[in-house]
Amino acid sequence: MSSLRTVRPVAAERLPELLRRMPKAELHMHIEGSLEPEQMFALAQRNGVVLPYPSAQAVREAYVFDNLQSFLDIYHAGTRVLKTEQDFYDMACAYLARAQADNVSHAELFFDTQTHTGHGVAAQDVVNGLHRACVEAPLRFGMTASLILCFLRHLSEDEAFACLEQVLPLRDKIVGVGLASSERGHPPEKFARVFARARALGWHLVAHAGEEGPPAYIWSALDVLKVERIDHGVQAIQDPALMQRLVQDRIPLTVCPLSNLKLCVYASLQQHSLGRMLDAGVVATVNSDDPAYFGGYINENFTQTFAALGLTAQHAYQLARNSFQASFMEPAERQRQIERLDAVFDTFESSLPS
Ligand code: ADE
Numbered sequence: 001m002s003s004l005r006t007v008r009p010v011a012a013e014r015l016p017e018l019l020r021r022m023p024k025a026e027l028h029m030h031i032e033g034s035l036e037p038e039q040m041f042a043l044a045q046r047n048g049v050v051l052p053y054p055s056a057q058a059v060r061e062a063y064v065f066d067n068l069q070s071f072l073d074i075y076h077a078g079t080r081v082l083k084t085e086q087d088f089y090d091m092a093c094a095y096l097a098r099a100q101a102d103n104v105s106h107a108e109l110f111f112d113t114q115t116h117t118g119h120g121v122a123a124q125d126v127v128n129g130l131h132r133a134c135v136e137a138p139l140r141f142g143m144t145a146s147l148i149l150c151f152l153r154h155l156s157e158d159e160a161f162a163c164l165e166q167v168l169p170l171r172d173k174i175v176g177v178g179l180a181s182s183e184r185g186h187p188p189e190k191f192a193r194v195f196a197r198a199r200a201l202g203w204h205l206v207a208h209a210g211e212e213g214p215p216a217y218i219w220s221a222l223d224v225l226k227v228e229r230i231d232h233g234v235q236a237i238q239d240p241a242l243m244q245r246l247v248q249d250r251i252p253l254t255v256c257p258l259s260n261l262k263l264c265v266y267a268s269l270q271q272h273s274l275g276r277m278l279d280a281g282v283v284a285t286v287n288s289d290d291p292a293y294f295g296g297y298i299n300e301n302f303t304q305t306f307a308a309l310g311l312t313a314q315h316a317y318q319l320a321r322n323s324f325q326a327s328f329m330e331p332a333e334r335q336r337q338i339e340r341l342d343a344v345f346d347t348f349e350s351s352l353p354s
């Protein structure tokens with residue numbers, strides 16, 4: 001694992017405190033996946049939507065998944081309560097407050113418009129509500145936030161193009177585009193032309209690949225879509241040549257351990273590839289994906305994964321640093337965030353027994 005800083009060893013019982021205190025960027029978080037059941041019920045009432053569950057507790061109890069599709073079916077049903085610009089604003093603010101509590105200093109939020117336009121909501125209400133929360137984030141939540149529009153890969157290329165055209169008047173409110181939803185059977189190359197157009201528009205490019213799908217989907221996300229980051233990417237561990245490519249080209253992976261556990265990508269966190277990826281030199285980051293559904297926000301992902309894999313303070317520093325380096329922040333701001341990270345590690349190390 002390459003790192004500019006050698007971090008002093010930290011006893012296992014103090015690691016959760018370090019993980020909590022360190023500033024970090026969250027780069028893989030679907031804002032619709034932050035909708036907690038209580039907020040889902042409040043929005044349902046506000047908008048006159050009837051939910052097929054009697055209580056928030058019953059909703060939580062339904063969150064048992066055996067693969068990505070079983071999750072997506074429930075997740076898309078939950079988004080039916082979102083109707084107005086204010087709903088999207090409120091949902092984003094609730095997430096930003098949670099993120100601030102976890103010392104997230106920068107977040108890049110995934111959202112999609114296709115789900116919502118399918119429910120009769122205007123794409124501009126989605127974008128404007130989320131963007132207003134991002135603009136207010138520095139003053140209200142002491143952090144920065146930006147938006148990445150995900151195309152839904154189970155829908156057609158034509159539908160992705162239509163989605164792109166709808167958001168064009170709002171193009172400055174979005175920093176990039178991504179690709180989400182059902183992975184198997186929907187390879188990245190299906191969206192080659194849409195991504196080429198997004199690239200020509202100057203947007204950043206990312207894509208979910210190698211969550212459940214094969215390493216071949218990671219190769220084509222890189223070589224055909226020309227993405228800058230891979231979301232998940234955990235299946236790369238099966239392909240040594242791909243691992244070499246990720247390391248050599250410093251292509252970040254936005255890894256989501258609790259998501260992988262809940263969607264049965266791994267039978268246990270002890271089997272997760274994150275530690276092996278980091279030790280091989282991959283620019284991996286830790287993220288929460290859909291925290292309301294998977295049982296934890298970003299710090300819960302850090303603490304549970306560190307405990308399961310026996311990761312160290314050195315890994316913690318590397319992951320936080322990677323998160324800033326992999327972000328789409330301006331270079332000067334990225335540098336400022338890394339200096340803050342170093343200052344927090346300096347203070348923490350000075351509190352350790354000599
Ligand atoms: N949309 C929300 N969460 C997702 C995930 N984990 N994979 C693909 N699409 C998603």
Ligand code: ZN
Nearest residue numbers: 030208231289
């Ligand atoms: Zn995701």
